[in-house]
Amino acid sequence: MLIRQTMAEVGPIADKVTSYFYALLFVRHPELRSLFPAAMDTQRDRLLKALLTAAEHIDNTEVLVAYLQNLGRGHRKYGTRPEHYPAVGECLIGSLSRYASAVWDTETEAAWVRAYTTISQVMIDAAAADELRAPAWWYAEVVSHDLRTPDVAVITVRPDQPYPFLAGQYTSLETPWWPRIWRHYSFASAPRSDGLLSFHVKAVPAGWVSNALVHRARPGDIIRLGPPAGTMTVDHTTDSGLLCLGGGTGIAPIKALVEDVAEHGERRPVEVFYGARTGHDLYDIDTMLRLQQSHPWLAVRPVVDQQAHLQLPDVVREYGPWNEYDAYLSGPPGMIRSGVDALRDIGIPSDRIRHDSVEELVAAGD
């Protein structure tokens, strides 16, 4: 309650709270500056977003713990050490007490100290457990770079050590040109026997990482990868059909899911709706149609905005019925939001609709 009150007070002035927090942190602990990117603009709102997410789930222990464990494991690649947590906590509380002055008192401070201690302990423990079984990051060499449209590239890399993951998951990726700036990308294939990983990258305006990957990366370049994450994976304990919506480069994890179903030798119906702005933007349609030819249980339906005058989720309504299907959505945040609404409307229960967190996608920015 006290935590929620504080978050409600600082929500509208989040920018100030975060700037002051980082100023405190770097003045009091200059040795921590090198863990953060040179340009802090994209970093700024990440911390507060993470805190808001934690505060939002404070009553749902299971979701909160899973989220924090993932966050703790993900922090290993930044070089975060257990002793850094108290330093961060102190500056966080310093900043909150200044900007949430209307609600701040000794009781609120005690509640924050308790909450932050619990949060950081879950993260520290998860990182320590992960240290026993996985590297903090992987180096990966670009082995092919295929420019499919003027701004979309399919990039394949070879990790320096085995990289275990599940089809439908994503990773974080750092290029040599923008040190310590990490972006999320979904794996575009199910795990392969040669260990190679592929990503579909679209260069977006002002997207430093995406532009570097599309326009600068060449075979031989070395990137870094964080651990795999995400829960948009196939449930192999059922044989219900899969209804998949992939918008733009959002087709990447959908392709991985199709390969996963194929490898499990299952003959469950898989219906893929592949949305793009124009015919040219359907850069992976050949691959998807080839998959359709080899798998009788797979149907691929391209949806081009300009031709359909309807967006992806609206088209899905015209097919069906979908009540025997699990739904998977991947694409821009707007598509995921309206897609979830459309699918609920059609009668698919929320627990059968899977997608990556829209907050993560927005935070991914470019």
Ligand SMILES: NC(=O)C1=CN([C@@H]2O[C@H](COP(=O)(O)OP(=O)(O)OC[C@H]3O[C@@H](n4cnc5c(N)ncnc54)[C@H](O)[C@@H]3O)[C@@H](O)[C@H]2O)C=CC1
């Ligand atoms: N795991 C995931 O969810 C993944 C998400 N992405 C995200 O997908 C996006 C891909 O960008 P682009 O290729 O430029 O896609 P885009 O902006 O060209 O959109 C692709 C298609 O999605 C549909 N769409 C877009 N906005 C919509 C809205 N508000 N409501 C309904 N339908 C909508 C339309 O059919 C559109 O043609 C990026 O934001 C990227 O971060 C990419 C890969 C994986």
